Amino acid sequence: MSLAPTAAHGPAHAAGALLAWAEDHFAGLAPLQAATRRALAEEPTRAGMARLVAPVATRLLADTDLAVVGAGFVAAPAALDDTAYWLEWWTADEPGETPQRLVVETDPAGDTFRDWTTLPWFAVPATTGRRHITGPYVDYLCTDEYTLTFTTPVHRGETLAGVVGCDVYVRHVEQLAEGWLDLVDGPAAFVSREGRVLVSSAPGVVTGDLLRSLPLARLWEGATVPGLHLTACGDLPFGLVVGEALAAGLHP
Amino acid sequence: MPEAMHLSQRARSAVFAPLVQESRAEIVARRLSDAIALGLLPDAAQLPSEADLAARFGVATVTVREALTTLRHRGLVETRRGRGGGSFVTAPADPAASALLARLEEVSPRDLRDLGDHYAALSGSAARLAAERAAPDDLARLEEAMKDLDNATTARERRRAEGQFHVEVAAAAQSPRLTREEIRLQTEVGPLLWLALDDGDAHASACTAHRTLTRAISRGHADRARALAEAHVADAVGLALSLRRQARGRRA
Numbered sequence: 103m104s105l106a107p108t109a110a111h112g113p114a115h116a117a118g119a120l121l122a123w124a125e126d127h128f129a130g131l132a133p134l135q136a137a138t139r140r141a142l143a144e145e146p147t148r149a150g151m152a153r154l155v156a157p158v159a160t161r162l163l164a165d166t167d168l169a170v171v172g173a174g175f176v177a178a179p180a181a182l183d184d185t186a187y188w189l190e191w192w193t194a195d196e197p198g199e200t201p202q203r204l205v206v207e208t209d210p211a212g213d214t215f216r217d218w219t220t221l222p223w224f225a226v227p228a229t230t231g232r233r234h235i236t237g238p239y240v241d242y243l244c245t246d247e248y249t250l251t252f253t254t255p256v257h258r259g260e261t262l263a264g265v266v267g268c269d270v271y272v273r274h275v276e277q278l279a280e281g282w283l284d285l286v287d288g289p290a291a292f293v294s295r296e297g298r299v300l301v302s303s304a305p306g307v308v309t310g311d312l313l314r315s316l317p318l319a320r321l322w323e324g325a326t327v328p329g330l331h332l333t334a335c336g337d338l339p340f341g342l343v344v345g346e347a348l349a350a351g352l353h354p
Numbered sequence: 355m356p357e358a359m360h361l362s363q364r365a366r367s368a369v370f371a372p373l374v375q376e377s378r379a380e381i382v383a384r385r386l387s388d389a390i391a392l393g394l395l396p397d398a399a400q401l402p403s404e405a406d407l408a409a410r411f412g413v414a415t416v417t418v419r420e421a422l423t424t425l426r427h428r429g430l431v432e433t434r435r436g437r438g439g440g441s442f443v444t445a446p447a448d449p450a451a452s453a454l455l456a457r458l459e460e461v462s463p464r465d466l467r468d469l470g471d472h473y474a475a476l477s478g479s480a481a482r483l484a485a486e487r488a489a490p491d492d493l494a495r496l497e498e499a500m501k502d503l504d505n506a507t508t509a510r511e512r513r514r515a516e517g518q519f520h521v522e523v524a525a526a527a528q529s530p531r532l533t534r535e536e537i538r539l540q541t542e543v544g545p546l547l548w549l550a551l552d553d554g555d556a557h558a559s560a561c562t563a564h565r566t567l568t569r570a571i572s573r574g575h576a577d578r579a580r581a582l583a584e585a586h587v588a589d590a591v592g593l594a595l596s597l598r599r600q601a602r603g604r605r606a
Binding site for chain 1: 394396486487488489490491498514518521524525528529530533534537574
């Protein structure tokens, strides 16, 4: 039996929908984590990664429901025996298309080397030990597109060995999330903790905008703010912000 | 039926102008020699196989072979047969100076100014949008890129850091299109525009320009950010033009 969403339930449904969608993607990373742990235990080398992790990454890319365009394992420095830096990462231009191995400079002395360990999709799981969603952001290292990256840490004993993850194009999430926002009365937007808009139904507010003058800290604390209400999406770094004062968040 | 746009005769002719002035082999050779000059393909780096290069560039293998022959004649690449064979970059530690100066002399001042106009338009727009949309994470990456330029000592390191800073500005603008265009233009324009960074004074003023631009972006001063970015490119064009004058003067 389905109930028409009321004003009170709409935001909870919408927030729940984003959470469920994200959980599906983190669940999709579980086989990748298992394969990586196995490779680290049995054959912690580039060859081991290719033999044991690559097939699981390409399988994840083939799952068109998840619409993943990048997947794999990014090693922490010195996690593997035969190289300081390594990625076992595969990409597809569009979900379901032929996967290709990502080739980037892994020699720190190389001219095009970019130390990815400082980028949020690696650094946050590395320092917090918890899963993370990075973005929306321009992923100039890999997809060259506006991207959401799901990552979760992998450990070898007590030490961080790296992260496994997957990429989704933001344009794909926008289309899904517009449907979830239809459940909500009034101007609404999914917003990252920093105020970056993931998708919005408010006129004049678009994906990628920064709602710099929203009182985000207070909203996340649960304070009452006139004209605005925030519903958390589980433990995700996103919230659903609803209210007439939403569009004003764009202006200083 | 939409009204026909009133195009000047010249604009109309431009639509049907020949697609390329150079043969595809020359374009491939130019792309690879620029990358070698920029240090993106360092000395002793192995190029992908002819078949790989052909696939990546979207040209016939015979075109790749012709391009590699050109590069061998210019002394930029050597090809070894047999086991461990392939094409390898042969470039001294900093090949840029002479090769790039030669290329700079070949470009007309008008073309250099036009490249600068295009690049300034791109950089200016990216900077304006970055001022509107940059979040703390984006600013942190700008700061990192700034530091890299500060610490860069060789001409090649400086060009790389300058390029990376521009990429970070476009990424901070949350625009995949501007980021891709930035990377594309850098490959074309970068070697010429940043040749002058070899000079200590030019390097110091580039560092200052980055600092003031980052400050404008972090404060959300969109118009000022655009003006600063455009001025930075205009300065680089000015320096390239005077370098060119000097180089031609020395030859005369």
